[in-house]
Amino acid sequence: MRLDAAEVNKSLQRENSLYYKFYSPRFKLNVSARPVEPRVVVEQQTRLTFRDDELQLHSKLTYKIDRAGVFELQLQLPENLTVDRVISTAMKEYNVDKNSRKLLIVLNRKQQGTIPLTVTAHRGFEPDEQSNSQMLPLLEPIGVARETGRVFVFAPEAIEVTADEEKLVGAYPERAINVRAPANTRLTWAWIYNRRPIEIPIKTLRKPTRLTAKIGTTVNVKQELVEVSAKLVYLVEHAGIETFRFDVPEAVADNVLIRFLADEAAIKQKSRAENAIDGWVTWTVVMQQEVLGEQPFEIRYDLKPAAADGSNDVETTVPLIRVLGLESTEVQLSRVSGEVAVMKDHALSVSAEATSANSSCSPPMVTSPTATSGSRFSCSSSPPNTKSRKSSRRSFRGHWWRWLSAAKIRSRIAAGTGSPAANGSVCPSICLKGPNR
Numbered sequence: 001m002r003l004d005a006a007e008v009n010k011s012l013q014r015e016n017s018l019y020y021k022f023y024s025p026r027f028k029l030n031v032s033a034r035p036v037e038p039r040v041v042v043e044q045q046t047r048l049t050f051r052d053d054e055l056q057l058h059s060k061l062t063y064k065i066d067r068a069g070v071f072e073l074q075l076q077l078p079e080n081l082t083v084d085r086v087i088s089t090a091m092k093e094y095n096v097d098k099n100s101r102k103l104l105i106v107l108n109r110k111q112q113g114t115i116p117l118t119v120t121a122h123r124g125f126e127p128d129e130q131s132n133s134q135m136l137p138l139l140e141p142i143g144v145a146r147e148t149g150r151v152f153v154f155a156p157e158a159i160e161v162t163a164d165e166e167k168l169v170g171a172y173p174e175r176a177i178n179v180r181a182p183a184n185t186r187l188t189w190a191w192i193y194n195r196r197p198i199e200i201p202i203k204t205l206r207k208p209t210r211l212t213a214k215i216g217t218t219v220n221v222k223q224e225l226v227e228v229s230a231k232l233v234y235l236v237e238h239a240g241i242e243t244f245r246f247d248v249p250e251a252v253a254d255n256v257l258i259r260f261l262a263d264e265a266a267i268k269q270k271s272r273a274e275n276a277i278d279g280w281v282t283w284t285v286v287m288q289q290e291v292l293g294e295q296p297f298e299i300r301y302d303l304k305p306a307a308a309d310g311s312n313d314v315e316t317t318v319p320l321i322r323v324l325g326l327e328s329t330e331v332q333l334s335r336v337s338g339e340v341a342v343m344k345d346h347a348l349s350v351s352a353e354a355t356s357a358n359s360s361c362s363p364p365m366v367t368s369p370t371a372t373s374g375s376r377f378s379c380s381s382s383p384p385n386t387k388s389r390k391s392s393r394r395s396f397r398g399h400w401w402r403w404l405s406a407a408k409i410r411s412r413i414a415a416g417t418g419s420p421a422a423n424g425s426v427c428p429s430i431c432l433k434g435p436n437r
Contacts, residue, residue, distance in 0.1 A: 001020060001021045001022070002018070002019070002020055003019040003020060003021050004019070005017075005019060007019070035068070036067050036068045037067065037068060038065050038066070038067050038068040038069065038070050038112070039065070039066050039067045039145050040063060040064070040065050040070070040141075040143065040144040040145055041063075041064045041144065041145055041146045041147075042061055042062065042063055042064075042141045042144050042146070042147045042148075042149075043061070043062045043064075043147075043148050043149060044059060044060070044061045044062075044139065044141070044147065044148070044149035044150075045059070045060045045149060045150050045152075046058070046059045046060075046138060046139070046149065046150070046151045046152070047059075047152050047154065047182075048136055048137070048151065048152065048153045048154070049153075049154045049155070049182050049185055050125060050153075050154065050155040050156070050159050050161065050185075050204065051125065051156075052125075052156075052158075053124070053125055053126075054122045054123065054124055054125045055122065055123045055124075055125045055137070056120070056121075056122050057081065057119070057120065057121040057122065057123070057137060057139075058118075058119075058120050059118070059119045059120075059121075059138075059139050060116070060117075060118050061116070061117040061118070061119070061139070061141065062114065062115075062116055062117075063114065063115040063116075063117065063141075064113070064114055065111065065112050065113060065114075065115065066112065066113075068112065069110035069111050069112035070107070070110065070111060070112075071106070071107055071109075071110055071111075072104060072105060072106050072107060073104075073105040073107070073115070073117065073141070074102055074103065074104055074105070074141070074142040074143060075102070075103040075105075075119070075139045075140065075141055075142065076101065076102060076103075076139070076140040076141075076142055077096070077101040077102065077103055077121075077139065078101075078123075078135075078137035078138065078139075079101065079137075080123050080124065080137075081101075081121050081122075081123050081137050082121055082122055082123065083096055083103060083119065083120075083121045084120045084121055084122060085118075085119075085120045086103070086105060086117070086118070086119050086120075087117070087118040087119075088105065088115065088116060088117045088118070089116065090107050090108060090109075090111050090115050091105055091106070091107060091108065091117070092106045092107060092108040093106050094106065102142070103119070103139075105117065119139060121137075123137055125204075133201065133202075133203045133204075134201075134202060134203075134204075135199060135200065135201055135202075136151065136153070136200040136201075136202055138151065138198055138200075140196065146194075147193075147194075147195075147196065148192075148193070148194045149192070149193055150174065150190065150191065150192050150193075151171065151189075151190070151191045151192075151193070151200065152177070152179055152187060152189070152190050153187070153188050153189040153190070153202070154181050154182055154185040154186065154187055154188065155185055155186065155188050155204075156184055156185050156186075156239075157186065157207070157237065157238050157239070157292065158206060158207050158209070158238045158239035158240070159204055159205070159206055159207070160204065160205045160206075160207055161188040161189060161202055161203075161204055162202065162203050162204075162205070163189055163200065163201065163202045163203075164201050164202075164203070167199070167201050168191075168199065168200060168201075169197055169198060169199035169200075170193050170195055170196060170197055170198040170199065171191040171192070171193045171198050171199075171200050172191060172192055172193070173189070173190065173191055174190040174191060174192045175190075177190045184292070189202070206239070207238040207239060208238065208239065208331070209236065209237070209238055209239040209240075209241055209331045210236075210237040210238050210334055211234065211235070211236060211237075211241070211325060211326075211331055211332070211333050211334065212234070212235045212237075212333065212334055212335045212336070213232060213233065213234050213235070213323045213333060213335075213336045213337075214232075214233045214235075214336075214337050214338060215230055215231065215232045215233070215320075215321060215323060215336070215337075215338040215339075216230065216231045216338060216339045216340075216341075217229070217230040217231075217320055217321070217338065217339070217340045217341070218230075218340075218341045218343060219318055219340065219341070219342045219343065220343045220344075221342065221343065221344040221345065221348060222344075222345045222348075223345055223347065223348065224304065224305075225302055225303070225304060225305075226302065226303040226304070226305055226316055226318060227300070227302055228300065228301050228302070228303065228318060228320075229298065229299075229300045230298070230299045230300070230320070230321050231261070231296060231297070231298055232246065232296070232297045232298075232299060232321065232323065233294055233295065233296045233297075234294070234295040234296075234297075235293070235294055235295075236291060236292050236293060236295060237292070240289075240290030240291055240292045241290060241291070241326065241331060242268075242286060242287045242288075242289060242290045242291065243284060243285070243286050243287070243326055244284070244285045244287075244295065244297070245282055245283070245284050245285075245324040245325070245326065245327060246282070246283055246299070246321050246322060246323050246324055247280040247281065247282050247283075247321065247322035247324060248280070248281055248283060248299070248301065248321060249279065249280065249281075249301075249319040250276040250279045250280060250281050251303070252301035252302070252303065253272055253276070253281035253283075254272075255301060255302070256283065256299060256300070256301045257298075257299070257300040257301070258270055258283065258285065258297060258298070258299055259297065259298045260285075260295075260296070260297055261296040261297065261298055262295070262296055265288075266287055266288055266291075267285060267286070267287060267288070268286045268287055268288045269284075269285075269286040270283065270284070270285050270286075271283070271284050271286075272284075279319075280319075280322065282324065285297070299321055303316060303318060320338075320340070323336050
């Protein structure tokens with residue numbers, strides 16, 4: 001019969017001893033001895049990040065070892081996962097067995113206590129597939145008594161990640177999470193687990209690029225010059241692009257000034273088309289890398305109006321910039337909106353008329369009569385509401401550039417003309433009209 005140490009005479013007590021009591025000499029006591037086995041507990045945090053052509057794994061493991069020390073640690077690797085780096089202050093070296101797909105970490109000595117370990121790896125990801133179903137790759141510690149962990153999935157805006165929660169095995173969604181996402185990604189899913197096996201099936205879907213643009217144009221009418229300055233702001237959503245295109249009038253194609261307002265060094269190349277098409281020349285701007293979000297450009301050019309014989313009246317047609325989508329791709333402009341402001345020299349009387357084919361233009365907003373006053377109006381080229389959405393988009397993509405094809409500006413020397421203002425100065429005569437819809 002087994003006895004507690006407190007029931008045994010103190011003279012017989014020994015450290016780490018077992019005590020038994022018997023009432024008959026007819027018994028047999030079998031004694032077996034074996035080394036104390038280490039008890040290993042692991043806490044793992046895994047970050048899975050989808051990129052354009054690969055799935056990146058970053059796993060932080062915290063081993064807690066008691067009872068006895070260990071000389072090595074082992075991890076089971078998922079299929080098609082390539083280990084990039086293993087980091088640990090207690091590690092001597094590591095090896096990957098390709099046949100058994102096991103990662104062996106050899107420690108620098110017999111270790112006990114807490115051992116931190118970081119593993120980074122990657123797996124190929126097909127960017128051209130419309131829909132890609134897969135099981136999330138997770139590292140599995142071998143020979144541990146207990147494992148708990150968290151799994152975080154990050155993806156860029158261009159990739160949508162969905163999970164079939166009904167087919168989850170061993171993992172549970174974690175709702176309230178405050179974790180820092182890698183650059184240009186967002187947190188899509190988070191799970192926790194406390195047992196094996198673990199299976200997390202997910203499906204990825206690549207979103208197409210959505211491209212919109214806003215353009216604000218200032219037409220500054222001087223006595224012998226018309227200065228045109230346009231601020232063109234592209235909005236790139238979902239998937240990044242590196243190329244932007246727009247048309248400028250053929251007459252100013254060689255003298256146009258193009259600047260990127262965010263960072264001039266971000267532009268890799270600016271080039272114009274060799275030949276003009278219907279009086280327009282296409283300029284192409286290539287960035288150093290693919291970009292997302294707002295991309296602001298400034299485009300400037302000058303026009304010289306020509307006066308009619310024997311008349312002080314000058315009529316000048318100011319063609320405005322035409323914004324284009326990407327050539328030979330599915331990236332089309334889904335919406336273009338803009339605003340035009342006509343400014344003038346104090347010695348001129350200017351009237352302006354806007355012509356547009358497929359757009360809606362708001363009435364002009366006339367500013368107060370100052371030396372550089374003018375008028376402004378805005379136009380938008382969103383597709384019209386029709387019963388057939390597909391046909392509407394098709395028509396819109398074919399004629400979107402007509403949202404504001406030209407602004408006709410008439411200017412003449414206004415010496416002594418106009419209506420007197422309250423302060424006695426000459427009040428300019430400005431007229432700006434939009435087309436009837």
